[in-house]
Amino acid sequence: MTTPRNKRREAFLLGNEAVVEGALAAGCSFYAGYPITPSTEIMECMAKRLPHVPDGVFIQMEDEIASMGAIIGGSLAGRKVMTATSGPGFSLMQEQIGYAAMTETPLVLVNVMRGGASTGLPTSPGQGDVQQARWGAHGDHPIIVLSATDVPECVEMAVTAFNFAEKYRTPVILLLDEITAHTREKISLPEPGDFEIVSRLTPTMPPEWYKPFEETMRGVPPMPPIGSGYRFHVTGLTHDAQGFPTSRPEEVRALTERQFRKIDRFFEDIQLVEHVETADAEVVVIAYGCVARSARLAVRQAREAGVRAGLLVLKTLYPFPRRHVEPLLRSTRLAVVPELNMGQLSREVKRVNEGHTTVRTINRIDGQIITPSQILKEIA
């Protein structure tokens, strides 16, 4: 008697809805948010789904700052937590992102980018929050920023975001754009076992031995949920291994360096990219989000026209996947970086390039998509 293992549930979902599927598959049981276009479907979907999840909590807060506070609280109490927003809300969340980084509180923040500064173009795509995702919060802090190009990848990257957040005790930002979020595609719904699911390490030592911000082999100290018998102090102030405020130079340095090192040491695990025909490429397109889909077609058309073109899709934007980008810049005569902004990620490419090859940017900020032909024109 055999049951076909591959009888999968399929659905026709928006990118936003796929993010929810990924989050729930990863074990998210806590969502707090404030509605904002074009991320709202994530919240609406969570409002319907979470009450059915064991111990699931959904709460609509009064603003984005409150949403971040609530998920930080939820995470400290041991939950896998998420919120979603768009540009203006993302700006409001920045202080709390820094707090989460400083207190090493795992959380996932989805930012569905829209066009323009300020209220901008609420229902049009943009990729203008890339630098804000990296540098928005004040002070020195490491951060992980991921992106997705299509609906199935929304599931995958949502799971990855949770895994990274839990593994490295850090906030993880998933940057989508309005097109990815609002495109409807057929996907296979995630089944248990499809993805490796990571949960944060909890302490096993007696409570009196536990130091919440201690240096460990991995640099990531275990984290018990509040109320489990490990009483400790959490503060946004620079703190010692016990969690109490300190301004002693050696303790300040040790904390900051460990927080950077716990990400730096795992670049190989964190920096995710997809190589498309880059092995013999003389021209490479470096793209992310919806633009990568246009680039994929452009590269195929270029190949058909006899140009040895390749595509590097960045799934991780920060820490910037230098180890993938740099060799390509050394081996190609031209790198093209198309983006729906004035050049936020091409800055990184140029920084890594150091004059080795020609970097050409394609920037579009009118709320319209970058088309395959627009990219093809630059590479052919």
Added chain:
Amino acid sequence: MAEITQLIHHYLRHNKKFPLVFCPGCGHGIVLGSLVRSVHALGLAKDNVVIVAGIGCSGRIAAYVDFNTVHTTHGRALTVATGIKMANPKLTVIAVMGDGDAFSIGGNHLIHAARRNIGVTALVLNNFIYGMTGGQCSSTTPEGAYSHTSPMGQLESAFDIVELTRAAGAAGVSRGTVFHVKELDALLTDALTRPGFNLVEALTPCFTQYGRGNGFKSAVEMFRWLKNSCLPLERYAKLEDPGGKIPIGSFVRRDVPGLETRYAAMCQGLRAKKGGAA
């Protein structure tokens, strides 16, 4: 005496360097004592108590007590407290905030916490001033009072914390002072046992930043002022001319379940409807 010493060692953190950061004459240490006495009187396990504090002098209280303690960003203590309570309703969550914390930068969070009636106890230490930042006016600085940002006297009127919180829909609202310590203990103990959002305003003097600039000669004089101007609600109600007197006591006591309870009930209802197959 030995018993008191034992209690101090039980509830305060050994590895935290004393003395407290508070200035001489400050009332915050008294509120801290009141907090610890209330938790002790109720027999709450230290593991189940969470102190969530904001920024400023009052925010530092969190570091001294041996509970689960979270020192959050300025004004956001209630948002983090809400998250903790929703994630684990079994915990006793206390948000310790200053007047600036709770009613200026965090004013929106406070009225919404009261409206949604989250099961958190808000302990507001009202000293009418931004103490740690160096004596600027807050949204509770009385009209006419001097501060570094109202050097000609405050022109704006002050929030009445009790009235504002009552209007926003809190389940419990009370006001005490650090002079009337026994009463403050009782108010806090009561708030900790009641469902929903309960706010306790503790009037506490800041001689360093507020008192000196407003005609008080000493911290003792500020305590004397608290003694003379605050009177129980029942007696206040009988006054023909309140004349600047401040009522203290319990103003609102509504027995309504907290949001976490209502949410759990909704989820349970959903599961029952699905026959437990959710």
